[in-house]
Amino acid sequence: MSTTIFKKPNGLTDRKLHYCPGCGHGIVHRLIAECIDEMGETENTVILAPVGCAVFIPNYFVYDSIHCAHGRAPASATGVKRVHPDKTVITYQGDGDLASIGMAEIVHAAARGEKFTTIFINNGIYGMTGGQMAPTTLPGMKATTAQNGRDVHVNGNPIRISELLSSLDGPAYIERVAVDSPAHVIKTKAAIKKALQYQKEGLGFSLVEVVSNCPTNWGMSAVKAMEFVKDKMIPYYPLGVYKDIKEGK
Amino acid sequence: MGKTFRISCSGFGGQGVMALGKLIVYAGMDEGKEVSWVPSYGPEMRGGTANCSVIVSDEPIASPVVDSNIGVNVVMNLPSFHKFVPKTAKDGVVFVNSSIISEKVNIPGVKAYYIPVNDIANELGNPRMVNIIMLGAIIEVLKIVEVDSIFKPGGAFEHVFGASKAKLIPANKIAMEKGAEAARKCM
Amino acid sequence: MAKVLMKGNEATGKAAILAGCKFFAGYPITPQNEVPEYLSRELPLAGGTFIQAESEVAAINMLYGAGGAGARCMTSSSSPGIALKQEGIGYCVFGEVPCVINSVSRGGPALGTIQPSQQDYNQATRGGANGDYHIPVLAPASIQEAVDAIKEAFEIADFYRTPVMVLQDGLIGQMMEPVDFDKPVKKREIPPKSEWALGYGKGNPHLIEGIVIDAPACEQKNLRFFKEKYAVIEANEVKYEEYMMDDAEYAFVAYGSSSRICKTAINTLREKGVKIGLIRPKTLWPFPQVPFQNKNIKLFIDVEMNMGQMVPDVALACNDKNKVKFFGRCGGMIPSPEEVVAAAEKIIGGAE
Known part of the structure; x- marks a missing residue:
């Protein structure tokens, strides 16, 4: 007799991920599917895809899904959730999508306290289009549109989304996590689970900011990219719970 | 050919020219006539001049805009007098608020009625009734609609001002009669 | 039912409710503000959702979600606002999301003027989104026709799974005329939305598609639209x-x-x-x-x-x-x- 000790979550399809080796997206996809499975929501979930590397997430989940216009997933999720308040609704967005072109939509969905969950992947770069500067690119970090490194006097400063959104009254739960180590991955899963549970309880908007990597566009090996997350990204984007209405925070 | 009244009501905000037009169209619709009401809108409405186009007809209404060939030209203030009186149709009628407009209409073939609506309203103790007084004059001269269509229960007055304002109907009836009386003096 | 006297914009809002609209998102702009004002008051009473969106862009993308989730939905705007919505209209076209866009035109370009205009004929019939596409554009000339057009727009939208635009102008939006809300419009046999809409897949995923990265497949999708939608609409929906x-x-x-x-x-x-x-x-x-x-x-x-x-x-x-x-x-x-x-x-x- 064999015992199953590890299996693919029911929420993931058999499609092979198109992401680059070492990319954090695959980890986060799996964590979402595990949480949804555990909550018994696999057939009751709608996921909204961004523009960016994760545009193809409809290929990877068995959930109903929609390819959103760049940055507009929070608006479209508002439409979906208001029509189907009983569904678990997730937007999955990168930093260019959420913090640049879609800043208005995320701020207002959060302010309205829309009862969906946003998984925000912050890897400080535009991946899909080939390494351009993102709103979260660190000062000094190189990008194809900031080739000598981001100069804050020229390019402006990075935006800390969790801090910014936690100033609003609409969000129920906001946490920043990372996927650079097994311990952080476990914490990431707990945060995603909590965010989804807050949604199910109808408490308001929830967001998990995942500090992730981009080995390809950062020009690093997978291992070096994870070290960069630990050494450079997390100090600029401190991990932790920024909003939790159950804890009075 | 049936009869068509092409009416323009103009004045400044607060004189009730929009409501004046609305009272006519509600009453006209109630009497089974074809009606339309087109307001001016936008920034000029906020404290500036206001006007509306009203058509009451026995036939379907083609263009609802009354900005030329005005058959019934109601002008409640001087800027409106200058803007709209020159657009009166050659057999048109002008109703002038003579309390605040001292100028006279001088167009051959055009009949003008000078109704001192502010003075009458002040005599009645309610300066806000200027539009009802003017309406009384218009109906008296042109019989566009019946007075009863304005004031009957569920009639134009209640539609325009709300059923809760029905208690004001007796006072408004008096105002309307005063307007009619003023018009008769001009006839 | 007897005719009632109503402002065009309010009649448009009422017609949407009578047509079964359950979701409205819009942004304030003259000369159509009475549409959202009316619906903010009346749509919730009819069991629907009204949202004042943060932008024109957000409003049309809310429709992309709500219509994609199977609700009859509408947005309303005027010229510069419709310009902002164009990209989202393109997504609704490609994703085959039924929705109604009420456009109350004013003079342009830019902020132009708030007075009535028909300067958005090309904007409506040619669209401003990228790609090859058409959307049905209904052009009422009276408030009665506006009411009928709004009702029928929902039918056409659902039947062909397409955005439909009702192109009015500030004159029709602002004026009052008697209108009969009971006048019937042509009904269509509309397949249940549970066959395709978000929230009904239950593990057999429904996808509202915005990207077909494989060019031959993308071409095929375009060609299907021209054959199965546009040619059929041209054959069956012309009115004059x-x-x-x-x-x-x-x-x-x-x-x-x-x-x-x-x-x-x-x-x-x-x-x-x-x-x-x-x-x-x-x-x-x-x-x-x-x-x-x-x-x-x-x-x-x-x-x-x-x-x-x-x-x-x-x-x-x-x-x-x-x-x-x-x-x-x-x-x-x-x-x-x-x-x-x-x-x-x-x-x-x-x-x-």
Whole structure:
């Protein structure tokens, strides 16, 4: 007799991920599917895809899904959730999508306290289009549109989304996590689970900011990219719970 | 050919020219006539001049805009007098608020009625009734609609001002009669 | 039911509710503000959701989600606002999301003026989103027609799974006319939305598609739309009115508010012995073709509140650009019937 000790979550399809080796997206996809499975929501979930590397997430989940216009997933999720308040609704967005072109939509969905969950992947770069500067690119970090490194006097400063959104009254739960180590991955899963549970309880908007990597566009090996997350990204984007209405925070 | 009244009501905000037009169209619709009401809108409405186009007809209404060939030209203030009186149709009628407009209409073939609506309203103790007084004059001269269509229960007055304002109907009836009386003096 | 007197914008809102609209998102802009104001009050009472969106862009993308989730949904705006919505309309086209876009035109470009205009003919019929596509555009000329158009727009949207635009202007939006809300419109057999909409897949995923990265597949999807949607819509959804065309030698071509001005002008011209009528497209896309085959017509006089945006469509329809003349005012100016009469006399005089 064999015992199953590890299996693919029911929420993931058999499609092979198109992401680059070492990319954090695959980890986060799996964590979402595990949480949804555990909550018994696999057939009751709608996921909204961004523009960016994760545009193809409809290929990877068995959930109903929609390819959103760049940055507009929070608006479209508002439409979906208001029509189907009983569904678990997730937007999955990168930093260019959420913090640049879609800043208005995320701020207002959060302010309205829309009862969906946003998984925000912050890897400080535009991946899909080939390494351009993102709103979260660190000062000094190189990008194809900031080739000598981001100069804050020229390019402006990075935006800390969790801090910014936690100033609003609409969000129920906001946490920043990372996927650079097994311990952080476990914490990431707990945060995603909590965010989804807050949604199910109808408490308001929830967001998990995942500090992730981009080995390809950062020009690093997978291992070096994870070290960069630990050494450079997390100090600029401190991990932790920024909003939790159950804890009075 | 049936009869068509092409009416323009103009004045400044607060004189009730929009409501004046609305009272006519509600009453006209109630009497089974074809009606339309087109307001001016936008920034000029906020404290500036206001006007509306009203058509009451026995036939379907083609263009609802009354900005030329005005058959019934109601002008409640001087800027409106200058803007709209020159657009009166050659057999048109002008109703002038003579309390605040001292100028006279001088167009051959055009009949003008000078109704001192502010003075009458002040005599009645309610300066806000200027539009009802003017309406009384218009109906008296042109019989566009019946007075009863304005004031009957569920009639134009209640539609325009709300059923809760029905208690004001007796006072408004008096105002309307005063307007009619003023018009008769001009006839 | 007896007719009621109502402002065009409010009647539009009421018509949407009667048509089963359950979701509205919009952003304030003159001259259509009575639409969201009315719906903010009335739609929740009818079991629907009203959202004042943070932007025009957000509003149309809310429809992309709500319509994608199977709800009858509408947004409303005016010219510069519709310009902002174009990208989202393209997504609704490609994702086959039914929705209704109410457009109450004002003078442009840019903020232009808030006065009524028809300067958005190209914006409505050609669209501003990327890609090859058409959306049905209904052009009412009265409040009754606006109400009927809104109701039918929801039917067309659901039947073909497409955005549908109702193109009004500030005049129709702001005026009051008697309207009968019980007048029936053509109903269509609409398959259950649970067959495709978000929230009904239950593990057999439903996808609202915005990207088809494989070019041959993307082409096939485009071609399917042209064959299964646009050709069918062109065959089945064309609407127009002919007014005094039986003995006409000349024809005004006008839609919406300008068509009403033309009717007044026709009455004057007929009294003067000019045999002129009106061809009034009630759908701007698909554009009527049949009435323009009339060989008795010496000249088609296109009258619009713009600088002639419909002229190419008229020329294509009658297949003789030399027969198409134009008169119009733009920038929020409404031509008077007298101006139209004078223009027609000049054009016809030049022809004879």
